[in-house]
Amino acid sequence: MAASTRFCVAVHILAALALQRGKPVASEAIAASVGTNPAVVRRLLSDLARAGLTRSQLGKGGGAMLARAPKKISLLEVYRAMDEPAIVAPPRSTADQTCLVGRNVQPALRRVTDAAEAAFFEKLAGANLKQIVKDIKADDMAA
Amino acid sequence: MAASTRFCVAVHILAALALQRGKPVASEAIAASVGTNPAVVRRLLSDLARAGLTRSQLGKGGGAMLARAPKKISLLEVYRAMDEPAIVAPPRSTADQTCLVGRNVQPALRRVTDAAEAAFFEKLAGANLKQIVKDIKADDMAA
DNA sequence: GCAAACCGTAATAGAATTAGTTACATAAAT
DNA sequence: ATTTATGTAACTAATTCTATTACGGTTTGC
Numbered sequence: 001m002a003a004s005t006r007f008c009v010a011v012h013i014l015a016a017l018a019l020q021r022g023k024p025v026a027s028e029a030i031a032a033s034v035g036t037n038p039a040v041v042r043r044l045l046s047d048l049a050r051a052g053l054t055r056s057q058l059g060k061g062g063g064a065m066l067a068r069a070p071k072k073i074s075l076l077e078v079y080r081a082m083d084e085p086a087i088v089a090p091p092r093s094t095a096d097q098t099c100l101v102g103r104n105v106q107p108a109l110r111r112v113t114d115a116a117e118a119a120f121f122e123k124l125a126g127a128n129l130k131q132i133v134k135d136i137k138a139d140d141m142a143a
Numbered sequence: 144m145a146a147s148t149r150f151c152v153a154v155h156i157l158a159a160l161a162l163q164r165g166k167p168v169a170s171e172a173i174a175a176s177v178g179t180n181p182a183v184v185r186r187l188l189s190d191l192a193r194a195g196l197t198r199s200q201l202g203k204g205g206g207a208m209l210a211r212a213p214k215k216i217s218l219l220e221v222y223r224a225m226d227e228p229a230i231v232a233p234p235r236s237t238a239d240q241t242c243l244v245g246r247n248v249q250p251a252l253r254r255v256t257d258a259a260e261a262a263f264f265e266k267l268a269g270a271n272l273k274q275i276v277k278d279i280k281a282d283d284m285a286a
Numbered sequence: 287g288c289a290a291a292c293c294g295t296a297a298t299a300g301a302a303t304t305a306g307t308t309a310c311a312t313a314a315a316t
Numbered sequence: 317a318t319t320t321a322t323g324t325a326a327c328t329a330a331t332t333c334t335a336t337t338a339c340g341g342t343t344t345g346c
Binding site for chain 1: 147148150151152154155158159162175176177178179218230231232233234235236237238239242243244245246247248249250251252254255256258259260262263264265266267270274275278279280282283286
């Protein structure tokens, strides 16, 4: 199964907000930068707001903005806000419980995959939105 | 996106083979343990064989067996054999290249996600099939 | 040699997930 | 009031997995 692209789009959105330094940005403007539909952006913003990472101002002149300084927003928080399913998913079919392997493989395997996922999350926890914004600027200068 | 369940099924298959210690196991027997169709198992075995982890004996009395000792089969090899897509997938839509963020977010983000995926893989590399089999037996005793 | 058991692979169908679109009620600003 | 935006629901389209069916090819054992 493929990984969700929602996380990448969410980071794109947040980076765009960070560059506006608190000025409300309309979902339509963000959607133009991402290359998608405004409603898709609003749906993601809804998730981000629920996670406390952004807030929106309704009405004319409104839009989304960061709820905190970019430095205080870790990429793990963004990932979590997306409610992604586990990286390694157990089979949908149910294994034969009368079989030694069928009864016990998945729990045994999960110990390993849980540790692997934890390592993945730790790396995301170590990165924050400010770094991304900094890299965006630096890369653009270099190009 | 969600993660593929193929990896978990592959480990199930390999664990079942390991417990038979070299005796060929028919895809139908494995399928019964996993709770799926024999053709699904054969397809996965085909991938595992291509990766050099198993081999199959054709004809009557044939079946699949491990190509190496369980201790020499790391879970990372199994994962790689499945040809899973990247854990973090970039958006399908193309970002606006005239926008500072649109031009540069994804490469900047990828540096972080590549490091996170590498950490994930390292953990899988540190586990092998023998440990899984051992845990299967131990868990069953404990239950 | 022939039948039986089994693999390998292709083709197709069915399920489930995800992204995209449209629509509209609500809220703030001027 | 009117305009501009959000938030959310409902629906459609696209994609991706998994499951199933089918069949040609291989080995074993009589």
